[in-house]
Amino acid sequence: MDDMDRLRAMNQARKKARRRGVRRRQFAAVASIAVIGVGAWGTSGWWLHLGGSPSTASATTQQAKVTKGNTLKTKRINGTSGRPTAKQVDNASVSQNQTGSGNVSTQLPPSAMLNVPPQDQYPQLPNGCEVTSLSMLFTAIGHPVSKMTLAQKMPYDPTPRVKNAAGQIVSWGNPNVGFVGSPYVWSDGFGIYHGPIIKLIDKILPGEGVDLTKQPFTDVLSYVARGIPVEAWVTAELRPTKRFWETWQTPEGPITVTQQEHAVLIVGYDATHVYINNPINGEKDEAVNMQNFLGAWHQLGDQAVTIVAKK
Numbered sequence: 001m002d003d004m005d006r007l008r009a010m011n012q013a014r015k016k017a018r019r020r021g022v023r024r025r026q027f028a029a030v031a032s033i034a035v036i037g038v039g040a041w042g043t044s045g046w047w048l049h050l051g052g053s054p055s056t057a058s059a060t061t062q063q064a065k066v067t068k069g070n071t072l073k074t075k076r077i078n079g080t081s082g083r084p085t086a087k088q089v090d091n092a093s094v095s096q097n098q099t100g101s102g103n104v105s106t107q108l109p110p111s112a113m114l115n116v117p118p119q120d121q122y123p124q125l126p127n128g129c130e131v132t133s134l135s136m137l138f139t140a141i142g143h144p145v146s147k148m149t150l151a152q153k154m155p156y157d158p159t160p161r162v163k164n165a166a167g168q169i170v171s172w173g174n175p176n177v178g179f180v181g182s183p184y185v186w187s188d189g190f191g192i193y194h195g196p197i198i199k200l201i202d203k204i205l206p207g208e209g210v211d212l213t214k215q216p217f218t219d220v221l222s223y224v225a226r227g228i229p230v231e232a233w234v235t236a237e238l239r240p241t242k243r244f245w246e247t248w249q250t251p252e253g254p255i256t257v258t259q260q261e262h263a264v265l266i267v268g269y270d271a272t273h274v275y276i277n278n279p280i281n282g283e284k285d286e287a288v289n290m291q292n293f294l295g296a297w298h299q300l301g302d303q304a305v306t307i308v309a310k311k
Helices: 003-034 086-091 129-140 147-153 194-204 217-225 290-299
Strands: 061-068 071-078 112-114 169-171 209-211 230-235 245-250 253-258 261-269 273-278 283-289 304-307
Touching (some): 194 209
Antiparallel strands (some): 061 071, 112 261, 245 253
8 A cells, every 4th residue: 555545545534534523513512502501621621421410620629420320429539639549540439349459340330421622633743643642631631741742752663664666565663662654744654552652651650651451441441430531542434444454574573554543532431432532633522333443442452541640
């Protein structure tokens, strides 16, 4: 696949994402009539909605709404850093079956939604979905870092791209090592995976990166249920894809990737959908079919990361 093929494919995916965003905003404009003046973006950075009305958050207190039977209750998580610590997250059980430090409950509330300001990777970072999603995550936990700062600080794999006579990539970098290519130039970049993103998080907030890769998806959603969004790797089409898979050699050995690789921020869920902030179109709370999302997530290796303050 040459650069023009990739450009056409990703532009098509972006246009579809933009259309989804327009439909979502049209729906939100109607739905917001019922909640105007109820939900708000607090100085702590998020509110959590679990089957009830949104609540506001203060600079030192976040509210996690917890379901118990058919009753909606509010659990207050007090903190001084503007984000829950690992201990506070453990104590804010999301069900009657919380299993202790570092673990997650065996049951989840039926739904959750976090209020996280959206960001668009364009025009500055046409290949920068991963750091744009990460910037939203940093904002959500009360430690804003711009996408441009993250793009500068993230690890890079400097291995040059080599193509054969047919224009196919035969060797390039490894996204498990660092960003492959350039996040700034559309035709010159690929992406970066969870491992070096965790290193980037820990460079900014030492010891606070949490790698959820290969964990059950219920574990991933449990963080969202407790007020912490999660960055996840999927496809640009937000469903499994058979398109644009290729294998190239890296210094560590061959790697198989899809040029549809994409990263988003999970901000909510219910029984049938995952809700994301999507950097490819700047859309907030974009609804994605749960099974489509899971299929794409599995294709990209079940990659997910988040941030939790030290105990």
